[in-house]
Amino acid sequence: MAMNPQKRATLKEVARLAGVSYQTVSKVLNGQVQLPEVTEARIWEAVRALNYTPNHTARSLRSRRSHTIAYCWAPTATGQANPILDELLQSMVQAAEQQGYYLLCFPNLPDPNRQREAYRELIDSGRVDGFILSSVEYEDPRILYLMERRFPFVAFGRSNPEYQFPSIDIDGGMGMLKVVRHLVERGHRRIAALTWPPESRVGANRISGFLQGLIEADIPPVPEWMERGEGVPSFGYQATLRLLKLPEAMRPTAIVAFNDAMALGAVRAAQQLGYRVGSDIAVTGFDDTPIARYTLPPLTSVRQPIWEVGERLVNRLIALLDHPEISSPYCELIEPELIIRASSTGEETPLDQDHPYLYP
């Protein structure tokens, strides 16, 4: 085949030389299919003969794609950490790279006009192919804007039930249901909750499971045992002091925190009042952050398979880009796992087996 040395070999030329279809070459180069050894060898020979190199710029021009995914979330403040979103970002950066995409990161802007302008500019300039959103709330203006523009996106988390858009979420309600069942099994009937204000979407999902657990066990909810505040240790600490200073007949025997940060505050407050956490009072968290297994006692918590969520978000968005004809405005719900440790059982937990790299 006559080759112009100035011109890059195309995938089609490779396919012609190897005697297979363009799609087949593409799939083999991307590791998406395994063919008989001789066929694959013929393809790789053609790649070498034509000195073909897959080129992202060329690919962008061909498909008019930027191969860039915008990712938007509410960053944490100075000195604070959100291990769940941090791990999500790590997994998405790696999943995107494996598919030849970059992640363009920017914060969720508090000013709605500025935010709208940022989205408009990113779309109109062709800088990004699609969006991944996290920190999703009810009436989320980002979701409304992207739905209106019919621009591809996938959200980590649900919003208003009437909005139809592609999303992936951890089933927080199911996680809470598992926590309450575990506590009920161990004999608890006075179960308090440390949660967020009513407008929190994540909070509402988790509360529904919490209440379902009480209903299953015929336990009437007690308003005084539902503490609402910011999801930080200081709130967990203050709320627990209040709960444990209630008259004895009104005092809960278990405290279900809606994240690990609040649980840590709860543990500290209980210990300060002289309670042995795990035996005198049960405390549970949610997130199974790396911190959970280092507290004394180690913390019973709900593990979110967040690494997997990050990979799924990226792959689902790329599937939307590759097959715009397929609309899939549904929410993929992933079930979390209850990790039982000493803070709800009082039993000395052996060195954690679940994260083998942490301890021998």
Added chain:
Amino acid sequence: MAMNPQKRATLKEVARLAGVSYQTVSKVLNGQVQLPEVTEARIWEAVRALNYTPNHTARSLRSRRSHTIAYCWAPTATGQANPILDELLQSMVQAAEQQGYYLLCFPNLPDPNRQREAYRELIDSGRVDGFILSSVEYEDPRILYLMERRFPFVAFGRSNPEYQFPSIDIDGGMGMLKVVRHLVERGHRRIAALTWPPESRVGANRISGFLQGLIEADIPPVPEWMERGEGVPSFGYQATLRLLKLPEAMRPTAIVAFNDAMALGAVRAAQQLGYRVGSDIAVTGFDDTPIARYTLPPLTSVRQPIWEVGERLVNRLIALLDHPEISSPYCELIEPELIIRASSTGEETPLDQDHPYLYP
């Protein structure tokens, strides 16, 4: 002034109408300068009269900038966390946004050819204006490539002393010196170190300060007390078991871990062998990760002002882009702070005052 409604007003037109220089308008709009009230009012009037809106796309075209900064680091593995780099990323995303820049994130690729190709493509396609690198090591191929290409970048961390490039680093040696001085003040003379293998650049910086501390106190280093391994809890745990099973005359009284993760493993091992950490044996960490103040006992550690580092990295890179004539291939070293808690003193630490949001 005759205005073409199809054409956006330019900054120069605003400047002409306001009777000031182009640079002055730019600085006022970017909040970089304060002028007499009447002058500022005149500029804002002109902005409104011409309906001028700063537009990133237009700005990109004018200055041939993408207003995108590439950020490259070694992401953590599944289920692991690196709170320092996580917080760095949060602060950089926010600092970049405040300056009208996006952060394009991608992982440090293990394959050097693929990595070189990624850098080449990002530069040649004009997708990014500059790079910020972290997870910098000796002989770092990314640094060599960017120096060769004379493309703007700033690194978080140093590399070979003979490479001249703009960087910002925490003075890890100074942090370790502070740790050793603190322990020596409290009477310790048998001080062990849990550190990384010799090829670790960060490890080498910290060891120099550790050894300087011993020399200052006339303490000869003991090879058996220098344990080297991966910076994870399991290594800290195993190494501490070895150290505390040495014959009594050869046993250290203080263990200086080169990060908090190893310190957590060390605390657990010591407690398992029946030591009261803080009084029977001192353990210190490095990083002051959010976990440090929740362990029992709370962990003495070295705090890296990482939020500030992120802001400085972004601002320094943008300064390089704005003033390419100024070359500044020096390393800005930032001094970290020693946070003393019960793990090295045995004294009950009151609820932490240093992070007031954590506890009341």
